[in-house]
């Protein structure tokens with residue numbers, strides 16, 4: 001633990017928006033970037049390839065470093081199915097019954113909860 005240093009939330013993405021976005025908590029945007037280079041999704045990227053955006057709404061999650069998935073969906077984020085990795089599952093997919101939020105929290109990342117597609121959920125339910 002780093003004592004009482006106040007961490008701020010940032011969204012970090014690459015400038016081409018290829019790899020996706022992550023949320024990190026750090027003291028400054030520079031630290032947010034350098035911290036993100038350790039994340040697998042930015043493997044091979046340079047410091048100058050990354051873009052940072054302040055996310056004051058997520059400061060309150062600095063302790064757990066996890067944002068409830070619904071809050072990200074509300075901001076038009078999309079996710080991959082946690083089983084088959086089918087992508088672009090967002091709020092629309094949930095509204096249409098093509099995807100579901102589940103409480104699973106096995107991923108070591110910044111999201112609390114995960115998304116499963118309808119096909120995989122059916123398989124899970126039949127187990």
Ligand SMILES: [Zn+2]
Pocket residue numbers: 081082083084085086116117118119120121
């Ligand atoms: Zn799936």
